[in-house]
Amino acid sequence: MMRSLYVIVAVLALHTGLKAQQHDLYTFNPRQYVCQYVDTPLEIDGKLEEKAWKQAPSTDKFIDIEGTIKPLPYYDTQVKMLWDSQYFYIAVELEEPHLWATYDQRDMVIFHENDFEVFIDPDGDTHHYYELEINALGTIWDLILTRPYRDGGQPIDAWDIRGLQSGVHLNGTLNNPDDEDKSWTVELALPWSVLEELAPHPGPPNDQEIWRVNFSRVQWQTEANGKGYQKKTDPATGAPYPEHNWVWSPQGAIAMHQPETWGLVQFSNTPPGKRIRFNGQPNLEAIRWQLRQLYYKQNDWHETHGAYTDDPSQLGLAGEPITVIAGADYFIALYELGDLKVRIREDGKIDQIHPTEAQE
Structure with missing residues (x-):
């Protein structure tokens, strides 16, 4: 059975001189997922009705971006992943009793409202990585980061994911505070013909190849107004309450642009429904x-x-x-x-x- 990375670090400290400090062990245990292969292309409609999606395992539930030092999210979020020779498929279900989205033009700053976000660093070097955001209207913001902002990185906002397929399904009614909604689901198909631009090699990943990936959900506190919803404000300041940042693999700080603390996704040729364990590279x-x-x-x-x-x-x-x-x-x-x-x-x-x- 694959041991968690923080245990491996303790072993390596004895045999190779690695000395991970106690407070560093937390961020050295990124979440892991095995992404399995499908032979038949998926219909991208946001409904997740295919057998492959039903068989694919869900990730752990999202937690606060800072980790377990913060309260657990009050709405559940989980992701599933699959792949084939053409696409990297991502699906997410977001529990949500108040569906809200108004941004309706591509490359608007989607996280100023509730959204779902994808971060992909194919070669794990923390430079030149992808970011994609989507809201409940299906509005997309996609960009490349040349490197993290802390290192002087610049966003390439004009870049688009050519051939991206996306679908959103609402289990409720959008921008209607007169009822209570249940959730919204997102389905994405990202072409390897685009992702290969920053990958270790052309084409789709090899069997057992590992990429750095993370997912984020930005969640604002909202209240009803005459037209739908608006951000809830703090009476003491008059400004909106800060957003919640819920993620798959915790960052240990309010900072998504730390690719070194993203999760690990391993691509496997095995089909969904067959149980398979993550086979990582703990020394590396x-x-x-x-x-x-x-x-x-x-x-x-x-x-x-x-x-x-x-x-x-x-x-x-x-x-x-x-x-x-x-x-x-x-x-x-x-x-x-x-x-x-x-x-x-x-x-x-x-x-x-x-x-x-x-x-x-």
């Missing part, structure tokens, strides 16, 4: 997380000293198999564990060095 994930700690600490060091350090011991990482090259405005850190070599840069990009690359 542990090393990535250790290098991410170095990145955080290097940023703190730079803020204090005006330059990065090439001495891991100054970052509390003495004895680790890490080599660092650094200057005033750059660093490259390399972690070597046998043939496994992983590096990270000052801009946060992390990648694995494969044997063929090392020989060049």
